[in-house]
Amino acid sequence: MIFAFVLWPAFEMIRTSFQEVSTSGITQGWAGLENYRTLLVNPDLPNVLIRTFIWVVGIVFFTILISLPVAQLLNAKYPGRKLVRWAVIIPWAASVVMSSTIWKWILDPYYGVLNKIAIDLNIFSEPIDFLANPKHSFAWLMLVAVFVSIPFTSFVILAGLSTIPDDIVEASTVDGATAWKGYRHIKFPLIKPALLVAMAINLINIFNAFPIIWVITGGGPGYETDTTTTLGYKISFRDQDIGQSASMASINLIIILVFIGIFLKVSKSQERNA
């Protein structure tokens, strides 16, 4: 009985994911192929795909890169550590929509505090519209995404760090290892499993990160800051083309499967090497 209870939500979700595909397939019949064709000839699609790739890889990379030292800091002993940990938790606990809204406000060309600070520090004399150029605004979007991803990631790494017994590190220091060497050769291999979990979850979250783009730029101007996720949403709920959007979503599913596949392969070969 428990077994059935257990499998129900899983099946429910698998069913939903199949429905996704069949929305274009069954409901539209052979018109489904037409949807894909319309989508594939969309001149914005190649750029959106490239941008999605940069989005996912860039954000996951920088998130991990920054989270490693952050976790180190959260793990070290100093006065007020608890407060620092709480501060780092905030972006994780707060809704991404709200965090994105405050960033939009901070980046505002006229009233935003970032311009104010930059002018007061004489970095530049005139207010700058950070989001005017799509390339720049995409970089800012990525920065916000890294900002909201670091807390979770660094806490997972912290969890990995906290399982390392102190005497291992001490022993390596006694044996003459420098702090960096101790980190590189002792600690890093030990937190690798935690790191891989953090990476996998980030990969999925970032790929599906919708509110950040939606709130700050709306994917605009045009489709210049869209990823495949926001593009799919635009097609279905703004253009009201459910069929075409379902094909976008199906392509999305394939993309994320490819990402996950690559990830699993890399982590497996890593494991074998270790």
Place this chain on the structure above:
Amino acid sequence: MTTQIAPKRHKRFTGKKVSLTISAWVLGFLFFAPYLQMLLTALKPQEEITAIPPTYFPKEWAFDNFINVWKEIPLGTFIKSSFIISMSATLIVMFIAIPASYYVARNDFRGRKPFLFLVLVTQMFAPTALVIGIFREIVKLNLVNTYLGLILVYAAFNMAFSIWILSSFFSSIPKEIEEAAWIDGCSRFSTLTRIVLPLSLPGLATAFIFTFIAAWNEFVIALTLTSSPEQEPLTVGLTALIGFYQVQWQYLFAGSLIAIVPVVILFASIEKWLVGGLTAGSVK
């Protein structure tokens, strides 16, 4: 020679400690700063928000923004909706995930591996990716604009994570403890409620709060499935303040803070267990 080195070393040690402390505090501030800005903006009167150049601190502290926001939008209704939806979804998840993960952790049944794999796969498909499928299903079930629609979707999507965390917690509890309880005359069920659950309290708290917060903060599905202020949760309801021509930033941020503060406190309160909960989840 040695006497010279010793104090030097000592000094370097404290210097290191000070720089460590300072960098940690700076780090903490960086993560806190946007939300401080949120608070400062929420406390400015309307004319000061659109003042050029902007001010760092409000010249006039408009504490009544936090009172007026309740009149500006039906904030009470939004909070009620958010709370009902998140709480129900969380309770459903716990009700199913606890027996399920206990069963998985204790029995090596046929299809255990495929089952855990299934759980992992569902974890991969975030609701955002399936939003259209979900939307069509909910339309078919006639659950658009209902609490139930959102509750079911949130419960389903958070199930995987909870089962994952809980089963690794349950399997970390030695079987011998349970066997001892059986010998002492405990039934299987009371062993679960009196021995296993109290021992895995950190895991339960983690799963509970994670699910609750995920549901509380969800945006895309809620945006898609609700359109009347009666059923909208907070995340969607607050966006009503983003008008076409004008954004009422002070109310937007006052409302956001009212939504954020309780979950941050909730989260901070399990901070000690959080690390343990994540360890269990990631080692498995």
